[in-house]
Amino acid sequence: MRVLTWNMHKGRDARRRPVALEQIAEALAATEADVLLLQEVFHGAAHGHEGQSHALADRLGMHAAYVPNARYARGHHGNAILAREAFPLVSHRDLSTNRIERRGLLHVHVVVPGARPLNVLNTHLGLNGLQRRRQVHLIAEFVASHLPADDPWLFGGDFNDWSSRLDGYIQRRLHATNLLAEQRWRARCTYPVGSPWMPLDRLYVRDVLACDARVLGGPPWTGLSDHLPIVARLQWPIAAPRA
Numbered sequence: 248m249r250v251l252t253w254n255m256h257k258g259r260d261a262r263r264r265p266v267a268l269e270q271i272a273e274a275l276a277a278t279e280a281d282v283l284l285l286q287e288v289f290h291g292a293a294h295g296h297e298g299q300s301h302a303l304a305d306r307l308g309m310h311a312a313y314v315p316n317a318r319y320a321r322g323h324h325g326n327a328i329l330a331r332e333a334f335p336l337v338s339h340r341d342l343s344t345n346r347i348e349r350r351g352l353l354h355v356h357v358v359v360p361g362a363r364p365l366n367v368l369n370t371h372l373g374l375n376g377l378q379r380r381r382q383v384h385l386i387a388e389f390v391a392s393h394l395p396a397d398d399p400w401l402f403g404g405d406f407n408d409w410s411s412r413l414d415g416y417i418q419r420r421l422h423a424t425n426l427l428a429e430q431r432w433r434a435r436c437t438y439p440v441g442s443p444w445m446p447l448d449r450l451y452v453r454d455v456l457a458c459d460a461r462v463l464g465g466p467p468w469t470g471l472s473d474h475l476p477i478v479a480r481l482q483w484p485i486a487a488p489r490a
Contacts (some may be wrong), residue, residue, distance in 0.1 A: 248281045249481075250283075250401060250403070250427055251275070251281055251282070251479075252286075253285055253448070253472065253474060253475075254286040254405040255285050255286070256473050256476075257288070257289035257299075257324055260473070261439060261472070266471050268302055268303065270319070272302075272306035272307055273295065276302065276306075278372070278478055281331045282357060283327075283329040284328055284367065284369040284403045284427060285326065286370075287324050288313060288324055289324045290313070290315065290324070296322070297464075300329070301313070301373065304329050309330055310330055310332070310334060311327060311328070312327065312329075312334065313325060313326070313327040313354050313403065313484055313486050314472035316349045317349045318349075320487070326351060326352075326369045326404065328367055330367070332358050332359055334355040336356035337353075337356075338353075338393065339351055339352065340354070340389045341384050342382040344373060344378045350370070350371060350373055350385060351370070352389060353368070353370070354366065354369075356439040364399060365399055365400065365455075366385070366398055366401070368390075370382075370403075371404050372404070372406045372407050372413075373407065380431035383416060383417055384420070386402075390421060400453050400455070401455060401481065403450040403451065405448050407447055408446075414428070420448040422453055423445065427449070428451070430461075432450060434461070436475075437477065438474050439474075440469045443462070443464070447474065448474060453482065455483040456481065457480045457481050459478075459479060459480045460480075461478065461479075462475050462476070462477055463476050
């Protein structure tokens, strides 16, 4: 299975110019990803406005789950998970630590033919370091209470952790592996697209074997958002199935 995480910046490039959804769908289709973890997905409030999560799902022939985090007069944006296979379970955890900056965790249970279901978690953490640490604590509580201990899972998104100070805490607290941890610093950086020097976006796994994890740079991605995506190929389970 191929997975991708990407902050799509509400469908705007690094200069905040609108990008045609067809261009975004074409770029995503070219990755041949089976599961997409998308952040800053925009849904307009205007009558007849096509929400980006559903519009992309239609164009890519995928199923979509979307939960808004931030709401404002012209619409709302949040996290979305798209997958080729249907997911019978969708849940959401509010991670907001104040009334202004709204954050959340989206969880789906992806059913894969011939394999055990895969839990997929998608998030976009806050801008403050203490806030982000509290949010990881809330995510760890959610995992402990909602996911069986030996279930395989994937956790990704935009962590806003530019210095990677939170990375070790995430790996210890969630017993997870950062798929880009062994790569050099610049190879892990996803922001800003013009000259990336911050590893804001991550993919973590538990009880999953991963290979070919990398940041996708250059065209067309440098013209589609202010973040670059990460893509990886996964295999599982590596742990024995439950009796």
